[in-house]
Amino acid sequence: MKPASFIVILLGGLLFGFGLAVSRMVQPEVVLSFLRLQDFGLLLVLGGAVAVTLITYQLVPRVLKRPLFEVAFEVKRSPMNRRTIGGAAIFGIGWGLCGVCPGPAIAGLGAGIWILALALIGIAVGAYVHGRTTKL
Amino acid sequence: MTQLFPNGWVHYLVGGLLIGSGVSLMFVFTGRVTGMSSVFTATWSYFSNHPFFQQARYVGSRGWRLALALAVFLGAALWWWWLGPTHALTTQLPWWRLLFGGVLVGYGVRMSDGCTSGHGICGLASLSLSSLAAVCTFLVTAIATANIVAALGVH
Numbered sequence: 001m002k003p004a005s006f007i008v009i010l011l012g013g014l015l016f017g018f019g020l021a022v023s024r025m026v027q028p029e030v031v032l033s034f035l036r037l038q039d040f041g042l043l044l045v046l047g048g049a050v051a052v053t054l055i056t057y058q059l060v061p062r063v064l065k066r067p068l069f070e071v072a073f074e075v076k077r078s079p080m081n082r083r084t085i086g087g088a089a090i091f092g093i094g095w096g097l098c099g100v101c102p103g104p105a106i107a108g109l110g111a112g113i114w115i116l117a118l119a120l121i122g123i124a125v126g127a128y129v130h131g132r133t134t135k136l
Numbered sequence: 137m138t139q140l141f142p143n144g145w146v147h148y149l150v151g152g153l154l155i156g157s158g159v160s161l162m163f164v165f166t167g168r169v170t171g172m173s174s175v176f177t178a179t180w181s182y183f184s185n186h187p188f189f190q191q192a193r194y195v196g197s198r199g200w201r202l203a204l205a206l207a208v209f210l211g212a213a214l215w216w217w218w219l220g221p222t223h224a225l226t227t228q229l230p231w232w233r234l235l236f237g238g239v240l241v242g243y244g245v246r247m248s249d250g251c252t253s254g255h256g257i258c259g260l261a262s263l264s265l266s267s268l269a270a271v272c273t274f275l276v277t278a279i280a281t282a283n284i285v286a287a288l289g290v291h
Binding site: 001020024045057089090123124134 | 149152155157161164168176179206207214219228231252260266267273280282284
């Protein structure tokens with residue numbers, strides 16, 4: 001990746017982490033109060049993020065032939081199969097238990113919730129077990 | 137309104153718009169689809185020679201994915217320093233829920249190849265039906281789990 005792209009990734013990540021902290025989604029209690037249907041704020045986080053990204057993903061490739069610093073826009077499509085859906089089901093069980101998903105696990109540490117290191121370690125362990133037990 | 141959003145709604149919407157702006161910025165300049173869960177598999181490629189971790193998609197992206205994770209951390213730290221409370225935020229959740237919940241999250245998101253950002257933001261914005269199905273699935277199991285755990289009075 002070009003150095004200029006690297007700098008954009010850093011800026012984009014800063015915005016991402018700052019936004020996660022602003023939304024307070026870094027705090028497990030906020031996520032759990034949404035999952036217990038006591039505060040629907042997380043729908044606004046998801047809705048706001050999807051709205052902006054939807055416009056970008058759908059519009060920009062029609063206007064620009066390629067991204068400003070690289071050769072092609074990545075197209076990522078997950079297959080509709082047992083892995084995609086079954087994995088999502090397992091993820092949800094874990095999310096309902098700990099109230100932490102991958103982005104907030106990283107951002108939560110930055111926001112000073114040090115104990116989220118436990119969730120981060122758990123996610124890393126889970127990713128390792130998945131890699132070691134999955135046939136290519 | 138106050139029943140749906142007892143803690144206010146503006147910060148949720150602003151946070152979401154900022155997150156979407158970050159994802160958009162990276163797409164416009166680098167063309168990358170920036171979900172947050174892949175970094176957890178990609179980083180293992182530094183430490184494990186197992187063929188699963190040595191796939192090109194992980195070895196080829198691990199550098200910028202780690203940089204992205206570091207920036208997400210720093211972005212939240214910037215918020216804490218600039219706008220956050222004097223005392224660090226904390227959580228009352230017991231350690232074992234964070235740790236064991238985390239293991240299930242890590243296994244599940246890698247099996248599904250996406251999480252709340254990969255399927256939730258990038259997938260939905262790509263109009264991907266499989267991502268929509270994944271989002272509906274993890275919302276259902278997460279809502280069920282959180283309510284069952286609360287009903288059992290687990291702390």
